[in-house]
Amino acid sequence: MKRLLSKPLRISNNVRVTAKTLIHLIVLGYLGGLFYFGLNDALGADPVKTLIHNSGLTAVILLLITLVISPLAQRLPCADLMKFRRLFGVYAFFAALYHLAIFTVFDLQMNIGLLISEIIRRPYITVGLITFILLLALSLTSFDRIKRKMGKHWQSLHNYVYLTLFLALLHFSWSEKTLLQTSLYYWLVAFVVMTTRSMKIKRLFKFK
């Protein structure tokens, strides 16, 4: 494997803490800000749609960042980058939770009957919910203690992150009215991210 830097890059504790603080501020600031502007009817004609669209997009972007970290850590090389992966992964889940909550509370306006019938009857919403459940499972098992307890099962569960990405993008594309739309860019990025681990994907499929 080609390395981009001759010497491994180290990230000091101070830099790491600062960077993590910034990540918290940016993600929470962005999602909180969207909500604030939404409340004040300053998110375009349909603030509910804007909020749903942007929170979903944020979840996809955070998931892609999560998946870019390990190939980047290997290739730079910079093992310290791995210390950021969980943060992005859990925030991807958080953004998905926010997305689902906005849909339920402000789009369907707490009409739970409608929520259930939408989940059953609209395939793209079914796919969205499955994606959410996978993200939930990955987040709940991301604590160090649980990770240690799970042993090698942890990795086999967390390999489902690839399926999660696929389903998230399927949900995105399916929600659009025609095929040639924005989601295609994200499929392209996902494809590039996945080619960096083509060996692993091949191995996963052989096991089955």
Place this chain on the structure above:
Amino acid sequence: MSNKRFTPSVKLTEADVTDQNVFNGRRKLLKSMGFLGASSLLASSGQANAQLFDLFGSSEEETKKPSSYLPLEYKKSKDKSQVLTPYEKVVSYNNFYEFGTDKSAPAAYAHEMTTNPWTLKIDGLCEKPTTISYDDLHNKFPLEERIYRLRCVEAWSMVVPWVGFELARLIKLVQPLSSAKYVAFETYANADEMRGVKSRFAGGGIQYPYVEGLRMDEAMHPLTLMAVGLYGSALPNQNGAPVRLVVPWKYGFKSAKSIVRIRLTDKKPPTTWNILAPHEYGFYANVNPTVSHPRWSQASERRITTGGLLARNRTETQLFNGYSEVASMYSNLNLKQNF
């Protein structure tokens, strides 16, 4: 036809419209508080950015008040019963894929479209085919205001005060032959002025020009309007300037924008969304809460007015969007099969 003025069954009002100054004042306040700058790094392309950017960006959008478009002479509507969608929202949230698939794309790029001079050709099965110029659109027929609901197939709706004339007047002018059973509409498509026509990707992969169609009786119905303005001034380009169709009892995609040709025909004309996805979009596309779209329930809708996230704006969708006077045209039609 008698000169008695037609009044739609659904009465909508202009009384409760949000004052433009109140609306803009709030936007300015938010702008001055703008603490979100850095966060737009996270957002990628698309609506989000455009809209967030709009919050801090230039006031160009805000200068496009109704007054900056040609004021029209028209007979005002007297209907008073329902809250209008604010002007700013009517002109910034549009499906006009010729300019891109984002709802904010038409407002951003439609100014590149030439609307004057304009030629609208009416031909096909008629005695006197004719062409209408830009000035004719405003002068040939008396204009009147119609406050209509616009129900999008995506399950949102608006209430818009259109200004225009009945399509029936135009059709009578060319003296249709009795063999004319349908009316086909073709819209403007110019790759030099429309990024979605130039690039298949930007235009969502749709074939242009966009085409639509109505049955002759639907086209002749007094509800069916050729709109040349909204909120008292000429149509903004993103809303389909200089002339568009408005068929309030059908889903929004039937109301074709920026029309260049109307053709009377004996065959059911092809329609763009039906060609693209025949299982999702039918020829009739009548608003019907009991026939759901494969990806949207049509039982209810969210009315776009004011109030932000907390607006309890979900309402039940009504058959024919509440315009029950059209029901007799479909008494022999199975509405579930002919969706």
